[in-house]
Amino acid sequence: MATRVRPSSKRCAVIGGSGFLGRHLVEKLLDRGYAVSVFDIRQGYELPGVSFHLGDLCDKQALLSALKDVSLVFHCASPAPASDDRGLFEKVNIQGTRTVIEACIESGVQVKLVLTSSASVVFEGKDIKNGSETLPYAMKPIDYYTETKIQQEKLVLKACDKEKGFLTVAIRPHGIFGPRDPQLVPILVDTARRGKMKFIIGDGTNLVDFTFVENVVHGHILAAERLRPDSPICGKAYHITNDEPVRFWDFMSEVLVGLGYPAPRYHLPYILVYGLALLLWLLAMILRPLVSFKPTFTPMRVALAGTHHYYSCDRAKEDMGYKPVVTLKEGITRTVQSYPHLRKEA
Ligand SMILES: NC(=O)C1=CN([C@@H]2O[C@H](COP(=O)(O)OP(=O)(O)OC[C@H]3O[C@@H](n4cnc5c(N)ncnc54)[C@H](O)[C@@H]3O)[C@@H](O)[C@H]2O)C=CC1
Numbered sequence: 001m002a003t004r005v006r007p008s009s010k011r012c013a014v015i016g017g018s019g020f021l022g023r024h025l026v027e028k029l030l031d032r033g034y035a036v037s038v039f040d041i042r043q044g045y046e047l048p049g050v051s052f053h054l055g056d057l058c059d060k061q062a063l064l065s066a067l068k069d070v071s072l073v074f075h076c077a078s079p080a081p082a083s084d085d086r087g088l089f090e091k092v093n094i095q096g097t098r099t100v101i102e103a104c105i106e107s108g109v110q111v112k113l114v115l116t117s118s119a120s121v122v123f124e125g126k127d128i129k130n131g132s133e134t135l136p137y138a139m140k141p142i143d144y145y146t147e148t149k150i151q152q153e154k155l156v157l158k159a160c161d162k163e164k165g166f167l168t169v170a171i172r173p174h175g176i177f178g179p180r181d182p183q184l185v186p187i188l189v190d191t192a193r194r195g196k197m198k199f200i201i202g203d204g205t206n207l208v209d210f211t212f213v214e215n216v217v218h219g220h221i222l223a224a225e226r227l228r229p230d231s232p233i234c235g236k237a238y239h240i241t242n243d244e245p246v247r248f249w250d251f252m253s254e255v256l257v258g259l260g261y262p263a264p265r266y267h268l269p270y271i272l273v274y275g276l277a278l279l280l281w282l283l284a285m286i287l288r289p290l291v292s293f294k295p296t297f298t299p300m301r302v303a304l305a306g307t308h309h310y311y312s313c314d315r316a317k318e319d320m321g322y323k324p325v326v327t328l329k330e331g332i333t334r335t336v337q338s339y340p341h342l343r344k345e346a
C-alpha cells in the first residue's frame, strides 16, 4: 500500500483555475503565499508559482497527480451556463464532481474542498427577496446548468466527513462580474451592438445581486481558512454577494453608459417577453436536427432580467466574518475601465 504523506498546508489546487473566477482566485492565493496547482482542460495564462495540470476532471488518475501534496482544493470548474448540452452538464458537474470527491479522499489524510456552487440553486424563475440558505433547492430548476449545480452541491456537502478528515463547504455567489469576465459584459455589449438593448423587461424595479469577483474570491479564501473540524461551516452552503442589491436595469445601464452605449428606455411586459422566449426555445429544440440557432432571449435570461433575486449573506457574516471588500460602485468602475476594446467607437 502506498505511504500517505501529510501535505503542505500552503499548497493548494484550483480545479477550473484557467477560468474567470479561477484565475482571480489563483492570483489572490499567490498573494497570500500559497503555491498553486491549476487543473483545467485548458491553460489560459502563465504565472510564477503556478503549475498547470491539463486534464478533464472526470479523469481520476489525472486529478490524483495534480492533487499530490495538496491539502486544500477549490473546485470552480463548470461548462458555460449558456450551453444547452445536458449530457455535458451531467458529465462534468455530477460525474466529474463525484470523481473530484473520490480523488480528494484518496489523495491525502486531511483534505479540505471548497466548491463554487451558485445562489441560483434555489431559483425557479420567481421572485426571491433577501433569500437565506434555508430556502429549499429549486424543485423545477430553470435549466440544465441549475439542475446539475444542485446535484453537485448536494454531493459535496454530503461528503463532508470529520472522521475521515475530509472537510467540505460550498460558496454560492450570484452574478459575478469584473475584469476578464467572458460573459456578462461581452454578452451585454454584443446585445447592444446588435441594437437589441433598447428595452426594459417589466417595470425595471426588480432588485438583483451582482457580485464583484474579488468579493467572491474573498469569500472562498475565508471559507478555506476557517474550514476546520470544530468549525460551524463544515458541510454547509454560504451565499456570497456584494450585499448591495441593485435594480437589474440600473446595473446594466451603468455598465452600458460607462462603455458609451445608450441605456435601455422602452418597457415591455415581462409575461409577454417570457412567453416569446419560451416559444423560441421550443422552436430551437424542435428544429435542432434541421437548423441550429441560439436565441438571445432564453427563458432563463428573461427570468434573470425581470424578477427580484437577491440573497442574504448573514450566515457568511456570522460564521466566517464575511464583509465585501469592494463596493458595487468601485467594482463597476474597475470593470468598465478593464474593457477598452468593448467601448463604442465614436
Ligand atoms: N460567472 C457567474 O456569474 C457565476 C459562476 N458561478 C460558478 O463559478 C464557477 C466559475 O465560473 P466562471 O469562472 O464564471 O466560469 P469559466 O467558464 O470562466 O471557468 C470555468 C473553467 O472550468 C474549466 N472546465 C470546464 N470543464 C472542465 C472539465 N471537464 N475539466 C476541467 N476543467 C474544466 C474551463 O476550461 C474553465 O477554465 C462555476 O462553477 C460556475 O458555476 C456561480 C455563480 C455565478
Ligand SMILES: CC(C)=CCC[C@@H](C)[C@H]1CC[C@H]2C3=C(CC[C@]12C)[C@@]1(C)CCC(=O)C[C@@H]1CC3
Pocket: 174, 175, 176, 183, 184, 185, 187, 188, 191, 196, 197, 199, 201, 208, 209, 210, 296, 297, 301, 302, 304, 305
Ligand atoms: C444576475 C445574474 C445572475 C447575472 C448573470 C449574468 C448573465 C446571465 C447576464 C449577463 C448579461 C445579461 C443580459 C441579459 C440576461 C442576463 C444576462 C445574460 C439579457 C439577454 C436580458 C434581456 C435583454 O433585454 C438583453 C439582456 C442582455 C444582457
